[in-house]
Amino acid sequence: MRALLVIEKVVVVGGGGHVGLPLALVLADSGYNSVSLDISQSTVDLINSGTMPFFEEGAQGLLEKCLAAGSYLATTDHQTIVSADVVIVVIGTPVDEHLNPDPNSVVEAISACIPFMNSSQLVVLRSTVFPGVTARVANLFKDRGLTPEITFCPERILEGQALKELKKLPQIIGASTTQGAERAVSLFTSLGVETITVSPEEAELAKLFTNVWRYIKFAAANQFWLMSNEAGLDFSRIREAITFDYPRAADLPNAGFTAGPCLFKDTMQLAAFSNNNFALGHSAMLVNEGLPLYVVSKIEEKYDLSNMTVGILGMAFKGESDDIRSSLAYKLKKILQFKSKAVISSDPFVTIDNQLISQEELIERSDVIVIGAPHLQYRELKTIKPIIDIWNLLGKGNLI
Ligand SMILES: NC(=O)c1ccc[n+]([C@@H]2O[C@H](COP(=O)([O-])OP(=O)(O)OC[C@H]3O[C@@H](n4cnc5c(N)ncnc54)[C@H](O)[C@@H]3O)[C@@H](O)[C@H]2O)c1
Secondary structure, X not given: OOOOOOOOEEEEEOXXXXXXXXXXXXXXXXXXXXXXXXXXXXXXXXXXXXXXXXXXXOHHHHHHHHHHHOOEEEEOOHHHHHHOOEEEEOOOOOOOOOOOOOOOHHHHHXXXXXXXXXXXXXXEEOOOOOOOHHHHHXXXXXXOOOOOEEEEOOOOOOOOOHHXXXXXXXXXXXXXXXXXXXXXXXXXXXXXXXXXXXXXXXXXXXXXXHHHHHHHXXXXXXXXXXXXXXXXXXXXXXXXXXXXXXXXXXXXXXXXOOOOOOHHHHHHHHHHHOOOOOHHHXXXXXXXXXXXXXXHHHHHHHOOHHHOEEEEEOOOOOOOOOOOOOOHHHHHHHHHHHHOOEEEEEOOOOOOOOOOOOHHHHHHHOOEEEEOOOOHHHHHOOOOOOEEOXXXXXXXXXXX
C-alpha cells in the first residue's frame, strides 16, 4: 500500500504546452520522475529529441539535463498515468469565436485519463478554468466509482519566467479535504514555495481575479494614454509625474497592446461566469482590443496610408517572447492590410510566421514604422523613418 504523502511519479497532462512543459521540467529537476502527456505527437517528438517547442528562459538547458538524467520524458500514451502518484492537468482553455468559455474541455481531457487512474492518486487541476469545473471533475470521478483527491492549484507564472517563478511564487491550493490539501501542499512546498489553502471554488475565482485585475489595470493605463493623446499631451510624461516617488501609483502601467493567451480570455470567462454582468471587464476589453484601430486612425490623420508601406516591428504578444497567440500586432496588421498600400512585419523571436522579414529589410522598405511588441532591442533603433511607439521604448514619449 502506497504511503499517502510519498510522491515519486508525476504526470502532467497538457505537458507539452507553455505552462505544462516548464512545470514538468522543474518537477523532474526536483527529484520526481516526471512525464509530459500530450495529445500532440509532433510536440512530444520535438521534446524527446531535446528541443524546446517554444522559448522559455533556461528551459532548453533544463530539458537536455532532465532527458539525459532519465528523470523526464514526453509521451502521447495515457498508459503512463497508471503508475503516477500525481496527475496534473494543464491543457489550454481558450474561449471560442463567440468569446464563450468551454467548461467541458478540461472535463473531456480528464475523461480520457480516467480509465488509467485509481483512487489513491492526487489530481491537480492547473488550467485556468470556468468556476465550478473542479466540482464537475469530482463528480465525474464519483460517477466512475473513483475517489482520488482532487485539488485546484492555479498556475500564476509569467510566460518566459516560468522556471524562476515556479520556485518562487506562493502556490494557491484549492482543496475540499484536509488530505487533498496536505498532499498538494507537500508537492508544491518541495519546489521551495509557500502555499495558501482555500476551497476549490475560492481558488478558481482567485486565479480569474488575478488575471482580470491585470487586464483592467492595463486598460486603465491605455484609456489614460488615449485621453492624453486626444488632448495632444504625452501620457509618458504624465505617468512619470504620477509615479515619481509616489508608492500608491507605482503599479500604474505604461500604455501598450494588452494581448496574449490569458488576460483577455480570462476576462471573458469571468464575464460569462457573472452572466455578462461585468461592465468593468467588458469596458476593459473595449479599450484594450480597440487600441490597434485607434492607433491606425491616428496614423491616418497624418499620412495617406493608401500610398504607403507600413512596417510592424514586433509581432509577439509581448516583449522578449516568441508567442503570437492573441497578439494585437496581428490585429493591427489586419487593419493596416485594409488601409495601406502594403504591410510588412518582422520579429526577432517569432519562428512560426513565414511572412516575417528581417528588421533591416523592414526599415529599408517602410514609409512608416509601428512598434507592435516591445522587444528591448528596439530601444536602439536608428532610422529617420517615422516610428509610432505607444510603448515609449525609444524614450521620446508616446504622443502619436
Ligand atoms: N501561458 C501562460 O502564461 C499561462 C499562465 C498561467 C496559466 N495559464 C493557463 O494554463 C493553461 C494552459 O495554457 P498554455 O499556455 O500552456 O496552453 P498551450 O496551448 O501552450 O498548451 C496546452 C497543451 O495541452 C495539450 N493538450 C490539449 N488537449 C489535451 C488533452 N486532451 N490531453 C493532453 N494534452 C492536451 C496541447 O497539445 C498543448 O501542448 C490554460 O488554462 C491557461 O489559461 C497559462
